[in-house]
Amino acid sequence: MTNFGYTLMTEQSGPRELVGYAADAERRGFDFEVSSDHYSPWLSAQGHAPYAWSVLGAVSQVTERVELMTYVTCPILRYHPAVVAQKAATLQVLSGGRFTLGLGSGENLNEHVVGQGWPALDARQEMFAEAVEIISELHTGDLITYDGEYFRVDSARIWDVPDDGVPLGLAVSGEKSVQRFAPLGHHLIAVEPQADLVSGWGEARRGAGVEEPSRAIGQIPISWDPDADRAVERAHEQFRWFAGGWGVNADLPTTAGFAAATQFVRPDDVASSIPCGPDLDAVVEAVKPYWEAGFTDIALVQIGDEAQQRFLDEAAEPLLEKLRAAAP
DSSP states (O other): OOEEEEEEOTTTSOHHHHHHHHHHHHHHTOSEEEEOOOSSOSSTTTOOOOOHHHHHHHHHHHOSSSEEEESOBOOSSSSOHHHHHHHHHHHHHHTTSOEEEEEOOOOHHHHGGGSSOOOOHHHHHHHHHHHHHHHHHHTTTOOEEEEOSSOEEEEEOOSSOOTTOOOEEEEOOSHHHHHHHTTTOSEEEOSSOOHHHHHHHHHHHHHTTOOSOOOEEEEEEEEEOSSHHHHHHHHHHHHGGGGGOHHHHTTOOSHHHHHHHTTTOOHHHHHHHSOEESOHHHHHHHHHHHHHTTOSEEEEEEOOSTTHHHIIIIIHHHHHHHHHHHOO
């Protein structure tokens, strides 16, 4: 069965609110919850960026059933991979084995803050591969020394390591990244419903002799609101950055840059790519391409803090019922 998740969008809500939403989302019946991991929002109108790992630690204690995940953490600049390995292991223990570490090669918006510049794409991919190797090795609980081109780990060991380690979800966007990273992780993460990514991921894993099952985890924004006009207005105000695509979004460094890059994006442009308003069937139709492409897990992003609680109280349960009735 397809699993449906709820997104803890750290760019649009404060930490206390996020923890409350997480508890309510579990009560409403979501299967899993993912958290973004940002140092900055994309647009200043969003207005938030709490530390995702503190939020998830709290969420692990107010939930009992839902799986938890970062969507996604970048382990190449702002965080050293050895530190990411420790954080993930601790959260896996706190959550009782409900955590998956979602990893990606990052965005300039968040990573430039540590003053080390923003590497070119090929270098980021090389750094990401080394980081994944380090994290995987540390999650064995063994004493590790690693001397790579980009990272060094000196006699490190995770002392509180979960018995079964931490599953890794790796964000990919094309054939080259699929071939490179499918054998290194456990699950696929992607933000577009491309069937070739899912099939290519499976083929690459089988080609590397990896037989264990793998999930494909996607995400889609929605702007539910009883007032369709307000839903479009809010989506345009807070999510017009989405129109740029990740090829652009990964390289912009500041909220001012995103504001400038999206100044000509119209509300109608946003409404044509994001379901807006009270129509739950329209949301189902927007989500449908993901399961048709082979995605097993799909997380919803309800845009804006303003309507978040009302979405959970009024729309979440009937929406989940419709999604489960339609999905395989």
